Amino acid sequence: MKKYNNGFTLIELMIVIFIGVVLLVMSIRGTRDLLDTQKTSTAIQTLVSSLRLGKALAMELNAPTKVVVSSSNIIVQSKTSQKLFDYSKSSNFGSVLELPKGVSVDAANTNAIGNAFYFNSFGLSDSSNGAILSQPVYITLLVGSHKQKLTVTNMGDILVSPMQ
Numbered sequence: 001m002k003k004y005n006n007g008f009t010l011i012e013l014m015i016v017i018f019i020g021v022v023l024l025v026m027s028i029r030g031t032r033d034l035l036d037t038q039k040t041s042t043a044i045q046t047l048v049s050s051l052r053l054g055k056a057l058a059m060e061l062n063a064p065t066k067v068v069v070s071s072s073n074i075i076v077q078s079k080t081s082q083k084l085f086d087y088s089k090s091s092n093f094g095s096v097l098e099l100p101k102g103v104s105v106d107a108a109n110t111n112a113i114g115n116a117f118y119f120n121s122f123g124l125s126d127s128s129n130g131a132i133l134s135q136p137v138y139i140t141l142l143v144g145s146h147k148q149k150l151t152v153t154n155m156g157d158i159l160v161s162p163m164q
Helices: 010-061
Strands: 065-069 074-079 084-086 103-105 116-120 137-143 146-152 158-163
Touching: 010 065, 010 074, 010 103, 010 116, 010 137, 010 146, 010 158
Parallel strands: none
Antiparallel strands: 065 074, 065 116, 074 084, 103 137, 137 146, 146 158
C-alpha cells in the first residue's frame, strides 16, 4: 500500500505566512510614504498659490500685503486706505488656503519673521518700513520625514527645493 502525503507541512505554511507579512509591511510603508509625499505636494502648492495671490494683490491694489503661514491655514491680508481684505474668510478663497493635516512649519529652518511674508508693489518687503529685502526669505514645511524648503526672492519669485 502506498502512503500519500496530502497537504502542506508546518514549515511550508510558516514560510508562506512570513513572506505574506513581509509584503504587507512593505506595502503599508510604501503607502505611508506616498501619502506623506502627496501631503507635502499639496501644502507646497497651497503655499505657492497663496504667496502668488499676496504678490498679485500688492501689485494690483498698490498696498502692502501680508501672507501668514500657520500650522493649519494660510491667511492673506491686504490693507488699503479704504478696507482690509482678509482672503482667509472669503468663501471663494477659503478652501484654497487650508493646509493638509499633519503639515507643520519647521521653525529652526525658517527665516520668515513670525512665519509671515510681506509684499509691496515691487516685491518682497520688510515688515517695518516696506523697503525691498536684499536677502530671500524662506520657510520649511515638514510632513512626516519629508522636508520642503520654499524660498521667496526679493522680487517675489518662488523657488521650491527638497531638504535632507
